[in-house]
Amino acid sequence: MEKSINRIDCFILAAGMSKRMGNENKLLKKIDNKTILNHTLNNHIESKINNINLILGHQKDIILKHIDQQKISIIENNDFKSGMLSSILKINENISSKTTGILISLADMPFVTSEDINKLLEIFNKNDQKIICIPENKGKLGNPILLPKEIYEDLIRDISKLSNDKGLKKLILDKKYSYIKVNLSEGVTKDFDTNEDFNL
Numbered sequence: 001m002e003k004s005i006n007r008i009d010c011f012i013l014a015a016g017m018s019k020r021m022g023n024e025n026k027l028l029k030k031i032d033n034k035t036i037l038n039h040t041l042n043n044h045i046e047s048k049i050n051n052i053n054l055i056l057g058h059q060k061d062i063i064l065k066h067i068d069q070q071k072i073s074i075i076e077n078n079d080f081k082s083g084m085l086s087s088i089l090k091i092n093e094n095i096s097s098k099t100t101g102i103l104i105s106l107a108d109m110p111f112v113t114s115e116d117i118n119k120l121l122e123i124f125n126k127n128d129q130k131i132i133c134i135p136e137n138k139g140k141l142g143n144p145i146l147l148p149k150e151i152y153e154d155l156i157r158d159i160s161k162l163s164n165d166k167g168l169k170k171l172i173l174d175k176k177y178s179y180i181k182v183n184l185s186e187g188v189t190k191d192f193d194t195n196e197d198f199n200l
Contacts (some may be wrong), residue, residue, distance in 0.1 A: 007098045008121065008146070010049045012040060012072075013087045014107035015057030015080035025059050026192050027107050028066060035066055036192060039110030045071050047117035049103060053094060055087045088168060092156055095149060101129050102152050104168065105144035111187030112144065120146045123182050132172060132179035135188035141181070142188030145169060151177065 014027060014037060027037040034042075044052050052072045056063055057080025064074070075094055079086040091102065101124060105112070116135065124133045124146050133146040145168060147155075155171055172179060 007050055007096075008101040008103060008124075009051045009053065009095055009099050010044060010103040010105060010144075011053045011055055011075075011087075011091045011094070012044065012105045012107050013055050013084060014063065015055050015060075015077040015087045016084065017058045017081070025062070027063065029192070031110060036110045037063065037107050038067060040105070040107050040112070041067060041072060043110070043112060043114050044105065044117060046114040048121055049117060053091075054107070055090055057081075057087070089156060091152070095152075099149050101146060102149055103144050103146045106191060108192045109143060109187065109190065110192075111185070111190050113185055113187055116184040116188055117144070119184060120144070120182055123180060127180065132177055133182050134169070134172075134179050135184040136181045137184060137186045137189045140189045141169065142184070143169075143191075144188075145172070147172075 028035050030036075031039060041052075041054070053075050054067075054072050055075045055077050057077040060076060075090060077087050077090045079090075088104070091104070095102065103117070103120070120133050120135065124131075127133075129148055131148070132151060135142045135144070147168075152168075155168060155175070158171065158175070
């Protein structure tokens with residue numbers, strides 16, 4: 001598939017400790033004989049996104065044994081125990097002067113399709129990559145979030161207002177940034193945090 005000519009870097013957050021899953025790592029649980037993480041990775045690889053980065057922390061070595069690293073870059077977050085904020089800040093160390101947009105995805109959202117991602121890219125590009133794009137389904141905001149690099153850099157300057165476990169979306173809303181809601185599949189609002197979430 002032809003890739004977008006714009007330098008949009010994707011960062012998939014996969015460093016968390018799956019605390020609500022007990023001793024299990026939710027990213028390695030399977031749906032249709034494939035791990036949640038590999039569903040997520042494949043959907044991104046099949047999209048038009050330029051560069052895919054996977055941010056790992058908890059059980060990094062175990063996860064690496066279960067994925068194909070040929071089409072993604074691995075970023076280590078050694079501060080993962082402090083929460084999601086540490087991974088969001090890790091992005092800043094891995095963007096370049098050529099980066100124009102940043103797609104922040106969650107590893108535990110296997111039903112976000114390549115079509116969902118491509119639609120976000122389309123709307124982002126139609127708006128000259130100047131405005132945040134947030135997916136929604138049935139009135140509920142979801143993930144992944146696509147934002148201009150400049151806005152990401154502005155947001156992390158205000159890290160005192162970022163919760164360790166709530167991430168960027170709340171700060172985007174609190175700071176009243178303009179954003180576009182992009183109507184996408186229900187996969188953009190479906191994540192996996194507890195064993196009950198796997199009762200599909």
